[in-house]
Amino acid sequence: MEDMKSKYRTVMDDHFPDTMKIIFGDQQLEYRKQTWKIPDSSGDLVEKGLRYGENPGQEAALYELVSGNLLLGDCKFIEPGGGLVSAITEKEMLQAGKHPGKTNLTDVDNALNILKFLMATPACSIMKHNNPSGVAIDTRLAAAYHKADVADRIAAFGGAAVFNRPVDKETAQLVAANYLEVVAAPDYEEGIVEILAKRKNLRIMTVPRMDRLHDYVSRRFVEFKSLMDGGIIVQQSAVNAIRSSKDLIPARTTYKGTDYTIERPPTQRELDDMVFGWAVEQGVTSNSVLYVKDGCTVGIGTGEQDRVGVAEIAVFKAYVKYRDRLCFERHGVPYNEMADANIRAELDAETNEHKAGLTGSVMVSDAFFPFRDGVDVGIRQGVSAIVHPGGSDRDFESIEACNQANPKVTMMFTNQRAFKH
Template identity: 65%
Template structure:
């Protein structure tokens, strides 16, 4: 067992070159590999790059764009000097913990990809395996983090937290109660780092550029996908264009000469949740469906092959996570541990029955939520999943041949459900 565990702490050799140049015709982009001089326990300095890639047997390297400007067609891509994750310096690593690997850095990057649209209020995003497991905005940072953590306390274990305000004492105390891999913030107030230091393996990153994340809303970069034959697909990065009610479109359709439109218009709260939810959707692996309520995720379904299936999975997860947080609030242990103790005869089954009844009564907090779909519903069955759980509004791309059926589903609901279109798909593969 000790040999197996050792592979997760071993830093692989790094065979990647210090410099990399990519040519697009006569235009060139120049990259420099990022390494850090890490101070060891004996006081020596060890120059290191990334610990390893997605798995412990994969070498990896992080490169920062240091020179070159790229314009293709009408698109001018991001220029050097705008580094975020690729510009992390050793001074930014306020606590190294375990040396960062590729997954830690890509989780932080996708957290920034989401939170760049949430700059107006304190916001927190917790990610695992490059998908958000909880995201929220709040009147205070501690409120935003607490809400994000309570969305999915189970998945947040070992997660990366990205926030857009300086970490204060209250938020640091909440974070220190959990096992986290990474905390990334623009700054840390006096005393916050000392609290986080109780978690020895935690990586704490100060990223001052978070304060100007709004500038990155419209930046484009080249998105590469390498193929198993050595080929590469290159595309422009996605940009979220749904930033206010003015960007939303009424849900209307015409089929066989008949015009369809939603009978009910969304409330201001539902519109706010639509805008918030579409920002979260920007960082979720497709196919995906989210349930959003009061500036917070309730259920997140990611990466499924069919839309009705992912809508159902998001509901299923919402019930599981809600049962866990109710159990934790009541008994200070996870729901799974409660069930285990019941089978072991250490607890009365009535404890579980009380929690299960509460979850069913509250319907996992889904009633009143806004359903977000990153693409259109090919059939009404996907929308019906959310409607049957009590969602009161839907945001989707629109453009399906059966938009009229989905509009009919909203109008047939009791009470009626509002729906808006984005006119924009938000796939992320």
């Protein structure tokens, strides 16, 4: 076990080249490997790249695009000079803590993939293993962080908290009370880094150009998927077409000559949560179903093979996190450490009574519901609205389920799938 611990502390030597070139026909992209001079445990500066890949023992390297301007068809891909995470140098590592690993940086990157749609409002996305554990918006950054944190206090432990506004004192004090691996933001107010730096291993980063993150909303990049046989699949990155509630379509379909239309129109609050939830979906592994309410995630289901299953998992997680939050806020201990059976029973009863905060939430699915059973999972928990791409042969079943619900549930289509693998 001691040997395994030492592997976590070791910054691997990598044998990847300093530069990398990718040729698309007669067009060429050139990349430069990113390294950082960071003190080791003895205080000596060590210049190396990534600590390791997804696991100790996996060499890895981070490359920044420095030359080339790819144009394929009518798609102009992102140009050099626009680096965000790949452009982080020692200057932006206000406290390095230790050399970053692959997951530290991909967590920040995927948070930016969500936050770029939420730049109009202070927002926080807390990431764990490249999926959000909690995302929230609010008029105050501290409130957004608190909401994102308590949405899944358990998973947020050791995660990466990424902000779209400079971190202020109120927010920093909340962050400092928790254990995180990474904090990233466009900037930090005076004296804030000193508050956060009390945790010596915390990586505190600024991200270049985050103040212009909205500019990346419609810019595509090249995605590579390496196959186990050495092959590579290349694709354009996805673009979120839902920029406002005006882009959503009331659910309707025709089946065997009969028209089916959603009967209750959405409220403005529901529309706002649909747009928010669809933005969060851009950073969630598929198959996924989310529940969001008042600009905050309530339950997040990720990476499942069937849609009804992931809808149920998101509900289960919401109940687990809700009762844990109640227990921790009232008694200062996690639910699983509460020894008093009577208190646990009270917390269970309250969680069930309030359906873990799911009542009145918006159910978000990254692809259509093939049958009404997935929709029924949310309706049983009291969701008031559902948003998904639409396009199933049996959309009529889902529309009927919403119209038959008491009270009626509204539904909107995005006309766009949001798979992310």
